[in-house]
Amino acid sequence: MPASQNLFDNVPAMMHSIDTTGAIVAVSQKWLDTLGYTRAEVIGRKSSDFLTEDSRRYAIETVLPAFFASGVCTDIPYRLVAKDGRLLDVLLSANCQRDAQGEITGSIAVMQDVTTQQLAERRLKLSEAALKEAQSVAHIGSWILDRQNNELIWSDELFRILEIDPEIGASKDAFLARLHPDDRDEVKRAYRSSLTYRHAYEIRHRLLFPDGRIKYIHQRSEFPAEGTELPARSLGTLQDVTPAVLQEMAYQESEERFRTIADHTYNWEYWEGPSREILYVSPSCLRVTGYSQAEFIADPSLIQRIVFAEDQAGFAQHIEDADSQIECEVNFRIVRKDGEIRWIAHGCRAVTTSDGRSRGRRVSNRDISDLKNAEELASKLAHFDTLTGLPNRRMLQDRLWRGIAQAKRTQRPLAVMFLDLDRFKQINDTLGHDVGDQLLIEVGKRLSASVRECDMVARAGGDEFIIILPEITAPGDAAVVAGKFIAAIQRPMQIGQHSFAATASIGIAVRAGSDTDDAAEMMKKADIAMYQAKRAGRNAFRLFDEALA
The missing domain is CATH 3.30.450.20 (PAS domain)
Incomplete structure (x- = not known):
């Protein structure tokens, strides 16, 4: 697994990074664990391959045009298809990644799994539809009081509204315990009046729960016609109208509603x-x-x-x-x-x-x-070497391009150096790659300590380092710096139990202010000069010589 992927995995979220073709180039372990794929099954595939058909169409026709125009999207609802066929609802937020010229190089996205919430919402909608068909009077909860048997029956929804465990059972006392103390007498009066005069009643009142929460209830009650005697049964409904009441309060007491929410x-x-x-x-x-x-x-x-x-x-x-x-x-x-x-x-x-x-x-x-941390991580992975922390080849190319442009403006020389450690493979083979990695880190530190703030030391890969020296006075200045590099690398170093001195071969290409060499030509000449130093016996530097090329 590449070191960049290891860094990517440090983010404890569903996250992936794609290139300009839409192919996934990095993916977090959380992403893989949630969908059940291996990294080998994901890297290189289009991110849209893991969307349902509807989500893929929505992404292509609606989301992506707006995303590439603004460079950002937030909480986009998509459905993903897991390896085992499960459908997962997610909210996706993403940012475009751009290079120094502002061109899009890819994007990074973070996803929040909201499958459970979406499933609950869908079930709630189905439940509400069934409830409307099954109960024409009781919109949410209903009750029946059989006076002859002194039996009180509550619907399941009424238990839910009152937040009372059905195992406890229905009781008048349990309902009264939920009534807000300030509304209790009014509810009792309405019920007694309806019983005495045998008329239906409607009343809005509050429920007060032990934790201080309040619900607003619309209660209706009526008595079936059963002659002139005291009705044997009474029935009614309780509807939780809290959202509607809060909306009314919003117009009347906006400040209070804002606090409540x-x-x-x-x-x-x-x-x-x-x-x-x-x-x-x-x-x-x-x-x-x-x-x-x-x-x-x-x-x-x-x-x-x-x-x-x-x-x-x-x-x-x-x-x-x-x-x-x-x-x-x-x-x-x-x-x-x-x-x-x-x-x-x-x-x-x-x-x-x-x-x-x-x-x-x-x-x-x-x-x-x-x-933001995910964006910063993605930028770091794109522009810096994960082992040494030095700029990578991509960042180097941008700096070299700008350095050449600056050299043209100021008419001052620019130098590019290729530095290759001598016999580095032998160190890896005999002492192990861990020692080799630590050697590269130490060499990077020593090179960085030997240059000016305006200079750049980059790791091109393997044991090869590239150095850019902008605005030098003369080609000889580059030779002086190369000598510092050789001396710095030769100083003994201790890595674990191993003590040794390394050497390096350095090639130098100098572009005079009036030259026309572009970045590719400068890199080529420095590489040739480095091999000239190798052929000269290593542990040396050479300025590019056209005659020896």
């Missing part, structure tokens, strides 16, 4: 007034920021002060823009109370009264640090 949300929510005073902040602020509700309410400026220093200007611009927009979004970093830096997806919307007066803004902040 936001108190239980996973995101950090807050409501700021017209003067940017904090009217409300959700308990999740503590989880996201490390600061309590009381701290935010006491100090409204705390929200802006915890924004990461480099993002302060962007956040200030967002606040200015928000004054003239109904809703807007921005991503930025915050510094938690414990010093940890987290990424936040921030969205806000203006709140106005029915007559157009401003009531401030409601804000939702979502922690997207995991997604």
Whole structure:
């Protein structure tokens, strides 16, 4: 397994990376475990191969055009097909990866398995449809009281509404225990009046649960016509109308509804007034920021002060823009109370009264640090060598291209060096690849310590390193640096129980300010010069000589 895949697997989420053809180039172990595939069955295949036909069509016709236009997509619902034929519902979020010229090089996606939630939602819809057909009077729960036998019967749905275990059984006392104390007398009066005058009644009241939650109930009751005697039976329905009541309250008491919902949300929510005073902040602020509700309410400026220093200007611009927009979004970093830096997806919307007066803004902040970390990991895998941490060949090519452009502008020489360790295969064969890897790491450190900040040391692969020296004064400067490299590598090094000195052969190609050599030609000349150094006996450097090529 390549080292880059090992790094990819460190992310504990369903994640894959694709190239510009749509082929999967890396996949997390969590992805494989969830769908039941092996890595060999996945790498190189199109990511769309694992979608259902409907999801594949949706991706091609709707999602991908918008994704490549914006470079990002969030919480896209797809259905995946597992190896054993299972269908899994996921929410996919992805970001395009681009090179220095802005060209798309691939993308990385993170998926959240929501199969259980989706299954529950589908079952709930089927249950609701069956309930409408089976019960014309009781929309959700029903009860029957047989007075002759003193028997009370509740439907399964009524037990659910009251949150009472059916094993306990139905009882008048259990129902009264759930009634909100402030509504108990009114419900009793309505029931007694209907019993005395034998008329149906409807009443809305509240249920109060031990944990403090409240449900709003619409109750209906009636008595079947059975002569003039006291009715032998009474029956009724209880409907949970909490969502409808909350919607009514939203128009009448918007602030209270916001608190009720936001108190239980996973995101950090807050409501700021017209003067940017904090009217409300959700308990999740503590989880996201490390600061309590009381701290935010006491100090409204705390929200802006915890924004990461480099993002302060962007956040200030967002606040200015928000004054003239109904809703807007921005991503930025915050510094938690414990010093940890987290990424936040921030969205806000203006709140106005029915007559157009401003009531401030409601804000939702979502922690997207995991997604940002995945993006950073993907970028690192694309541009840095996983063993030494040095720039890889891809990043080197970009730096060399820019270095040549700079050399043309400044008319100053540019040098490219190829450095190859002498007899490295022998070290691997006799001492083992672990020692060889540690040697490469140590050589990378010594080379990096021997160059200027503007220079670049990259690992091209194997035991080969490439060095770019921009804006040198003369070709001799490159020779001086090559001498430093040889001396640095020759210094004894201790790797585990082994102590030895290594040597290297170095080839140098110098491009004068007026030359026309491109990047490929420079690399070719440095490679030829390196083999000239090898032929000269190793542990040496050579400047490219056209006559010897």
